[in-house]
Amino acid sequence: xxxxxxxxxxxxxxxxxxxxxxxxxxxxxxxxxxxxxxxxxxxxxxxxxxxxxxxxxxxxxxxxxxxxxxxxxxxxxxxxxxxxxxxxxxxxxxxxxxxxxxxxxxxxxxxxxxxxxxxxxxxxxxxxxxxxxxxxxxxxxxxxxxxxxxxxxxxxxxxxxxxxxxxxxxxxxxxxxxxxxxxxxxxxxxxxxxxxxxxxxxxxxxxxxxxxxxxxxxxxxxxxxxxxxxxxxxxxxxxxxxxxxxxxxxxxxxxxxxxxxxxxxxxxxxxxxxxxxxxxxxxxxxxxxxxxxxxxxxxxxxxxxxxxxxxxxxxxxxxxxxxxxxxxxxxxxxxxxxxxxxxxxxxxxxxxxxxxxxxxxxx
Amino acid sequence: xxxxxxxxxxxxxxxxxxxxxxxxxxxxxxxxxxxxxxxxxxxxxxxxxxxxxxxxxxxxxxxxxxxxxxxxxxxxxxxxxxxxxxxxxxxxxxxxxxxxxxxxxxxxxxxxxxxxxxxxxxxxxxxxxxxxxxxxxxxxxxxxxxxxxxxxxxxxxxxxxxxxxxxxxxxxxxxxxxxxxxxxxxxxxxxxxxxxxxxxxxxxxxxxxxxxxxxxxxxxxxxxxxxxxxxxxxxxxxxxxxxxxxxxxxxxxxxxxxxxxxxxxxxxxxxxxxxxxxxxxxxxxxxxxxxxxxxxxxxxxxxxxxxxxxxxxxxxxxxxxxxxxxxxxxxxxxxxxxxxxxxxxxxxxxxxxxxxxxxxxxxxxxxxxxxxxxxxxxxxxxxxxxxxxxxxxxxxxxxxxxxxxxxxxxxxxxxxxxxxxxxxxxxxxxxxxxxxxxxxxxxxxxxxxxxxxxxxxxxxxxxxxx
Numbered sequence: 001x002x003x004x005x006x007x008x009x010x011x012x013x014x015x016x017x018x019x020x021x022x023x024x025x026x027x028x029x030x031x032x033x034x035x036x037x038x039x040x041x042x043x044x045x046x047x048x049x050x051x052x053x054x055x056x057x058x059x060x061x062x063x064x065x066x067x068x069x070x071x072x073x074x075x076x077x078x079x080x081x082x083x084x085x086x087x088x089x090x091x092x093x094x095x096x097x098x099x100x101x102x103x104x105x106x107x108x109x110x111x112x113x114x115x116x117x118x119x120x121x122x123x124x125x126x127x128x129x130x131x132x133x134x135x136x137x138x139x140x141x142x143x144x145x146x147x148x149x150x151x152x153x154x155x156x157x158x159x160x161x162x163x164x165x166x167x168x169x170x171x172x173x174x175x176x177x178x179x180x181x182x183x184x185x186x187x188x189x190x191x192x193x194x195x196x197x198x199x200x201x202x203x204x205x206x207x208x209x210x211x212x213x214x215x216x217x218x219x220x221x222x223x224x225x226x227x228x229x230x231x232x233x234x235x236x237x238x239x240x241x242x243x244x245x246x247x248x249x250x251x252x253x254x255x256x257x258x259x260x261x262x263x264x265x266x267x268x269x270x271x272x273x274x275x276x277x278x279x280x281x282x283x284x285x286x287x288x289x290x291x292x293x294x295x296x297x298x299x300x301x302x303x304x305x306x307x308x309x310x311x312x313x314x315x316x317x318x319x320x321x322x323x324x325x326x327x328x329x330x331x332x333x334x335x336x337x338x339x340x341x342x343x344x345x346x347x348x349x350x351x352x353x354x355x356x357x358x359x360x361x362x363x
Numbered sequence: 364x365x366x367x368x369x370x371x372x373x374x375x376x377x378x379x380x381x382x383x384x385x386x387x388x389x390x391x392x393x394x395x396x397x398x399x400x401x402x403x404x405x406x407x408x409x410x411x412x413x414x415x416x417x418x419x420x421x422x423x424x425x426x427x428x429x430x431x432x433x434x435x436x437x438x439x440x441x442x443x444x445x446x447x448x449x450x451x452x453x454x455x456x457x458x459x460x461x462x463x464x465x466x467x468x469x470x471x472x473x474x475x476x477x478x479x480x481x482x483x484x485x486x487x488x489x490x491x492x493x494x495x496x497x498x499x500x501x502x503x504x505x506x507x508x509x510x511x512x513x514x515x516x517x518x519x520x521x522x523x524x525x526x527x528x529x530x531x532x533x534x535x536x537x538x539x540x541x542x543x544x545x546x547x548x549x550x551x552x553x554x555x556x557x558x559x560x561x562x563x564x565x566x567x568x569x570x571x572x573x574x575x576x577x578x579x580x581x582x583x584x585x586x587x588x589x590x591x592x593x594x595x596x597x598x599x600x601x602x603x604x605x606x607x608x609x610x611x612x613x614x615x616x617x618x619x620x621x622x623x624x625x626x627x628x629x630x631x632x633x634x635x636x637x638x639x640x641x642x643x644x645x646x647x648x649x650x651x652x653x654x655x656x657x658x659x660x661x662x663x664x665x666x667x668x669x670x671x672x673x674x675x676x677x678x679x680x681x682x683x684x685x686x687x688x689x690x691x692x693x694x695x696x697x698x699x700x701x702x703x704x705x706x707x708x709x710x711x712x713x714x715x716x717x718x719x720x721x722x723x724x725x726x727x728x729x730x731x732x733x734x735x736x737x738x739x740x741x742x743x744x745x746x747x748x749x750x751x752x753x754x755x756x757x758x759x760x761x762x763x764x765x766x767x768x769x770x771x772x773x774x775x776x777x778x779x780x781x782x783x784x785x786x787x788x789x790x791x792x793x794x795x796x797x798x799x800x801x802x803x804x805x806x807x808x809x810x811x812x813x814x815x816x817x818x819x820x821x822x823x824x825x826x827x828x829x
Contacts, residue, residue, distance in 0.1 A: 073476060226644040227756050227765065228684060231579075237528040240508035241392060247409075247478070253396065253512040254523045262687045264642045336388075 030098075030285045031163050031185050037098040038161035038169065041091040045079075049088075052079050057159030057167055063356050066170070066177030067246045068195050068346050071154065072147045076172060078156025092155050096171055099180050099187070104281030108176065110210035111194060112150040115174050117201045119148035148174060166357060175346070177246075180282065181357030187286025188360065190351040191249060192278065197335070197344040199316050207314070211345055214332055215316040217274040222305055222321075224267050225258070233258035235306040239320040242333045242348050252352040255324040257304025268298050275323060278330055278349035294328060301325035307334075316342040327351045388475070389415040391503045394510040399496060399521055399539060402489075404450065404457065406498075407482045414475030416506050421472055430469055437466045441481045447502035450485055453494055457485035493567035496537040504533060511535040524568040538568045566705040573709020576685065581772045582650050582752065583681050584717055589657040589745040590619055590674060591718070592738050595729035598667040603738065606730045613726075615670065620718055622671040626678020627685060628707055634686030635703050646683045648756045653677035654749035661742035685710065720779050728786035731793040737782075744771075 028036075042050060055062040055077065067074035081089050097105045152173050159167030166183035175195030181188040196210040209215070225233055235256060244251055260268050272295055279290045294301070307319025316334070318341040323330040329350040334341035353359045392411040397404065412420040424432055424440045441464045450457045462484050467477030500509055509532040513523065516539075525538040577583055595612035596603045607615075633639045657673070659665060666673055685706070728734045751764020771778065 069476070073474065223759070226647050227752065228643055228647045228687070232687075237530050237532050238508075240390065240510060241394075243394065243510055243512055251396065252515045254515055254526065256526065262643060264644070336390075 029163075029185055030187065030283045031182055034095070034098045034169075034182060034187075034283070035161045035163050037091075037095040038157060041088070041095045041155075042157075042161070044085075044088045044091045049079055049083075052077075053156055054160075055156060055158045057165075059158055062156065062158060062170075063168070063179070064247065064249065066172050066179065066193065068175055068177075068193055070147045070174040071152045076154040076156075078154040078170060080152055080154050080173075082151035095169065096155070096178075099169055099182075099283055100178075101280055101282065101284050101287055104283075104287075107194070107210060107281060108171075108178070110208050111176050111196055112153055112173070113203060113208070114196050114198060114201055114210050115148050115152070116150040117203075118174075118197055121198070122148060166360065168356065178281075179356055181360070183357055183360045185285070186289070186357075186360060187282050188351070188354060188357040189279070189282040189286070189290075190349060191355045192281065192349040193246065193346065194278075194281075194349070195344075195346040199343045199345050200314075209316065211277075211332075211347060212316065214274070214277045214347060215311065215345075217270065217277065218305075218321050218332065219309075219311055219317050221267065221270045221274060221303070222309055224270060225263075229258050229262060229267075230309075232262070233303050233305050234309065235304050237306065239306040239322075239333070241335075242331050242346055243322070244329055244331060244350060244352075245333075245346070245348055249350075249355045250352050250358070252329075253324075255302040255304075257302045257322070259299075260301045260303065261299040271301065271303060271323070272298060275328070275330065278347070281349075294325065297325045297327060301328065311342065316345060318342050327353055388413045389506060390508040391416050391420065391506050392508045392510070393500060393502060395498065395500065395535075396512050396514060397496070397498065397535075397537065398514040399487075399494075399516060399537070399541075400518060401487075401520070401541070403487050404452065404485045404496065405462070405482070406450075406459075406484075407480065408444070410444070410479040410481065410502075411477065412472065412475070413506075414473075416503075417472050417475055417477070420503070421469055424466070425469065432466045432469060437464050440479075444481060444502050445483060447500065449497070449499040449501075451497045452487055453490045455488060457487070459483040459485045490541075491567075492541055494539050494541055496539070498535045498537075500533050500535075507531075507533070509533050513537055525572055538571065540568055566701055569702050569705035570709040570712075573685075573706040573711075574713040575709075576706075577710045577713040580684075581768045582647075582654060583684075584714075584772075585745050585748060585768065586650070586654045586657055586677065586681065587620070587623060587674075587714065587717070588721065589654055589661050589742065590623075590670060591616055591721070591725065592661040592741050593664065594619060594670065595726050596734075596738075598664045601663060603661075603664060603735075606734075609726060612729070613722075616718065616722060618671045619674045620714065622674035623678040623681070624707075624711055624714070626675040626680075627682030627710070628678075630679045630682030631685045631707060632682075632703050634683050635699060639683075641683050643684070643687060644756065646680060648753060649680045650677075650684060651749045651752035651756055653680060654745050655753065658742045658745035658749060661738055661745070721782070724779075724782045724786040727790045728782075731789040733785075733789040 042053070045053060062077045065075075065077050067076075071080070081092065084092060096108070100108065153171060153176065154173060156170045157167065158170065159165065161167055161182075164184060166181060169178075169180045169182070171178045171180075172193075175193075175197060177191070177193040178189070179191055194211060199211060200207065200209050202208065222230065222233065243253065260271055263271065272291070275294050276287075276291060279294060280287045282290070302324045303321070304324075305319055305321045308317070309319065311317040317332075318334050320334065321332045329348065329352060331348040333346050333348075335344040335346060351359070390413045392409070392413070394409045394411075395406055397406045399405075422428070423443075424436055426436055426439070427433075438461065441461055445459045445461065448459060450459055460483060462482040463480070464482075465480040467479065469477075471477040498511060500507070500511070511528060511532050513526065516523065520542045522540045522542075523537065524540055525536075527536045527538075528534060593603050594615040595607055597605060597607040606612075630639070634641070656665070656677075660670075660673075725734075725737075728737055748764045748768045751762045751767075754760040755762060755764065
């Protein structure tokens with residue numbers, strides 16, 4: 001009897017030890033995972049490459065060196081995927097995916113893939129075919145190769161990867177600028193730019209809209225508003241472009257449109273769900289903290305719309321919209337280029353009080 | 364549009380260079396962000412000519428054509444931009460002074476990438492607490508895409524009340540309240556106390572906001588107008604009959620308007636104070652229902668003599684809708700009292716203006732047979748609009764009701780004028796006919812027997828009481 005129970009105790013404690021080990025390995029914090037992935041990436045680089053990837057944490061010029069433009073037009077810092085070997089490249093993508101949520105990483109890949117489609121369109125059609133404006137010599141392949149495509153995304157690190165001290169990971173290219181500040185267990189994604197052209201393409205027979213949810217959820221929210229609410233939400237003037245695009249760090253404009261305090265619970269949760277399309281790009285625990293903040297400030301959040309209140313089924317809206325709260329600016333701005341604004345969009349995601357984590361790091 | 368894009372693409376091709384306007388080929392983006400401070404206004408402008416329109420801009424900056432933007436050329440161009448602006452505060456034109464200029468290279472600009480940055484400031488004269496800033500931009504208006512915004516004021520004594528723009532944003536108006544002027548003297552009169560209190564809430568700005576709110580809130584006006592339609596008439600059984608007389612009509616109109624005001628003031632105050640909270644969708648449905656009810660009443664008397672009560676009841680509902688606008692302004696507790704008062708007075712003034720414009724026509728025309736056309740036509744219009752709104756607000760069925768009403772409201776001045784002329788015409792015609800009648804037969808018998816005649820039915824009624 002006694003032997004029997006001793007065995008049981010031993011068995012249980014063995015199980016407990018295994019269980020603790022499993023916990024210990026999986027309970028690794030997001031930050032330590034990202035730091036591990038960053039160091040792994042750096043270790044694959046040679047000295048010269050490392051030099052071009054690394055910047056000082058407070059390098060304000062490098063912080064702001066991002067754009068919606070193609071990389072040949074506005075030069076980025078860091079190193080492009082094109083210049084990396086396949087090992088280095090997968091280490092870079094592993095680092096990126098460690099810092100992002102699954103959905104966020106998928107969105108980024110769809111944006112990059114879209115630029116690959118854009119490159120092929122340019123090469124096949126020549127400029128003017130889809131009115132692509134970036135081609136010089138009749139749109140031959142070598143030219144568009146140098147401007148578009150999934151290879152032309154740059155990665156850079158500001159400061160050295162650390163679990164305690166703040167540092168930054170930047171990743172971006174045409175229609176993409178991720179500025180991820182890691183400060184202890186905090187993760188900040190502002191400012192971030194996403195964009196898509198073409199905003200709808202097919203890949204392996206499947207239709208892909210990298211920023212489709214951003215369009216659909218916003219239109220659903222607009223349709224869920226009552227007449228009077230819509231009247232307040234819809235601005236009576238044209239908004240031709242992003243108001244707080246690249247270069248407008250830390251700017252807080254007077255909010256306009258419909259304030260969420262005048263919405264019902266269902267509409268407010270739709271708005272929060274729409275915000276999650278940006279706030280949820282970063283890894284889950286940072287996203288959860290951010291979503292909690294956005295939810296708490298929901299009543300001081302505004303929703304404004306300018307442009308057509310309809311969209312062709314399955315395609316993006318052609319209207320501009322803005323969501324603004326005490327710590328939030330989201331802008332969605334369709335672009336006229338290419339003739340069809342539903343096929344080309346730029347979006348901006350900011351916290352004017354905390355761009356590049358300045359609010360946290362005081363730098 | 365397609366053709367324009369194609370033409371642009373052709374220009375782009377002919378330029379041959381690396382064409383890099385990411386997005387705006389044929390427009391000159393001009394984005395301005397204004398910040399208002401106590402004694403001056405500051406603004407930063409970003410000017411980005413699209414690739415297809417950059418050559419003339421480059422040529423106009425590089426006036427000597429040496430392929431280089433010299434400092435003098437940069438300043439000269441920036442001054443030209445400022446000359447094309449008009450900045451006024453409270454109607455006084457300000458003189459913007461260049462604070463800084465920053466130009467891209469000619470090459471960047473050729474590619475549609477160049478961003479010109481201009482910052483300017485303008486001194487502000489001391490003024491009242493309710494201030495209106497107007498910025499008009501006429502620079503390169505043929506292909507400009509303007510954006511204008513203002514910063515959230517850092518100074519807590521400055522509060523933004525409203526921003527209005529035209530469709531292109533070439534006209535921008537900023538209503539704001541600036542409190543905390545020179546501290547009042549020790550001999551503080553009760554009047555200055557009240558003034559200060561009213562000013563802190565932005566009395567005048569909120570008054571204007573109230574006026575605009577009712578002018579744009581077509582459903583509120585439609586309700587009131589539909590309710591007023593039969594007010595100059597007397598009831599004959601289940602029908603509307605002849606003219607009830609000027610004094611009685613006026614008294615009724617006054618009663619209805621006052622009752623409506625009473626109703627919406629109560630709920631506006633309660634809701635603005637946060638004492639009641641009702642979701643907006645049911646309120647909007649009820650507002651549409653209130654229009655339907657009053658339009659049916661205009662066809663056939665539903666509640667004759669009880670219009671005031673109905674107006675109070677529906678006023679309570681309309682007031683809840685007014686409150687949403689006020690709730691957005693984030694007024695402090697104390698300021699809210701003045702705020703509600705100002706906003707309500709603004710609503711009232713606009714309402715009275717509409718009544719004052721339409722009432723003479725109604726009273727004139729109601730003395731003639733033609734009035735039944737107006738009454739029935741108006742009632743049917745209001746009925747159509749309200750049914751459309753109910754369908755839209757209740758079931759989400761989109762229809763043309765709102766658009767049509769907005770269109771009509773847009774032309775309200777013309778419609779009001781036409782109505783007045785028609786009513787004068789009808790009245791004159793009736794007088795002529797009357798004169799003919801008097802020459803053929805004495806009318807005093809008819810006048811005496813008017814109440815009896817009116818019971819026969821409205822189609823035969825031409826008699827008047829006064």
